[in-house]
């Protein structure tokens with residue numbers, strides 16, 4: 001089967017970049033990305049390609065190349081679904097905030113809405129692809145909805161989880177470690193659907209990197225991959241606390257263990273805690289699934305990854321309070337970074353939000369500088385926690401457009417995101433304009449200890465007790 005038209009439901013951090021790259025690499029396929037969110041679609045269609053809603057290095061160029069040629073962003077989902085032979089579902093699957101599984105299970109209502117819409121609109125056979133991250137066995141629910149609401153139309157369901165990381169999305173999409181496709185290779189139609197998707201990726205990904213499995217393995221591999229990655233961060237963070245007590249240095253330990261080829265060097269950077277929209281949500285979901293099968297030890301094992309991460313964020317905030325003579329009330333603390341990692345404007349579950357919340361509870365006054373995150377997002381993130389009135393958040397938190405302005409007359413600087421520019425600031429100037437004693441709390445291990453201490457700063461760095 002040769003695919004000529006693709007529809008993707010969901011124009012978010014995954015749908016937008018993945019479809020842009022498919023359109024770039026497959027100019028013969030018409031790719032239409034649809035969304036319920038009008039502002040988001042308008043932003044993807046902004047004539048100024050630098051104003052698309054997702055900031056990712058290199059993405060604007062990809063969009064500029066394909067948009068209007070064979071890449072379209074639209075509100076008309078019915079039309080795009082009807083026309084497409086292949087439909088990707090790339091909507092959000094957040095943690096449930098109500099009912100059974102509240103706080104743990106994935107909320108699948110958006111997925112179900114997509115399935116019902118496809119069933120209602122489809123007049124010809126379709127291949128439906130799970131691009132969103134989903135609990136294992138979700139494909140059977142989608143299939144059930146499609147087959148029962150349907151009108152004789154045949155649907156093949158594939159699982160094709162996305163492994164891109166934010167900040168490196170375009171590079172990850174251009175040169176993925178692997179593409180994973182789960183499908184049913186026991187039927188002719190199932191095999192044809194698998195092959196149709198393999199064909200698309202084979203335009204730029206070497207075939208040996210395109211893995212096919214059964215649907216359940218593919219769905220569960222995605223949760224497993226995120227759980228393993230997050231577990232490495234929590235493991236190194238757990239040891240960072242021990243380093244601070246013993247004089248060992250976490251960067252030296254990462255190097256020492258990372259050079260063992262069985263362990264490998266990646267994802268061993270101690271930090272103020274992992275953030276992002278997925279690690280926590282996916283592990284909570286894994287924990288919930290394990291528990292729902294009565295596998296309590298399995299659930300308990302993975303839950304520790306989250307517990308350790310919460311501890312890491314909280315102990316960073318507590319360290320600041322303790323060091324500033326046990327009170328931060330009325331003291332100005334400058335936050336460098338609000339995004340959950342560098343090179344992205346995404347702030348979902350960013351450690352900065354939780355550290356700020358804990359300091360605000362101690363009546364600190366915070367000034368945030370982040371090169372990509374606008375003020376409205378900072379306030380929205382804090383308001384979402386409902387820890388205090390929105391007015392109070394605006395009174396206590398200011399957002400600066402200039403980093404030196406943010407740090408002026410501050411008692412302390414806290415580094416929450418590892419933006420490259422923070423390394424090259426004129427730290428002598430920062431010292432001169434801060435209150436003394438001047439403290440720097442480096443939650444990302446990026447500044448040079450000797451240089452800062454020579455200037456006169458008191459420096460705390462995660463995982464190093466010297």
Ligand code: NAD
Pocket residue numbers: 009010011012013014015034035036037040077090091092093110113114131132133134162163164165166277278
């Ligand atoms: P997102 O919130 O950025 O985007 C989802 C979009 O779907 C939103 O714009 C929303 O308006 C739209 N939407 C929801 N329901 C809809 C419907 N019925 N019809 C049309 N549009 C609808 O989410 P995201 O970060 O792109 O994540 C999407 C999925 O991909 C999640 O399951 C996530 O776990 C997974 N994932 C995310 C990343 C990442 O880096 N963000 C990486 C890999 C996998």
Ligand code: UGA
Pocket residue numbers: 133162163164165166167226229233266267268269270271272273274275276277278279340341
């Ligand atoms: C992560 C995975 O890396 C992707 O493969 C996956 O597709 C994605 O989740 C998803 O499913 O959403 P992402 O969250 O974008 O990608 O970013 P990561 O680079 O994984 O970083 C996650 C968090 O861990 C960040 O806060 C980062 O600062 C932190 N981290 C990462 C560390 O603290 N130390 C490290 O060594 C690595």
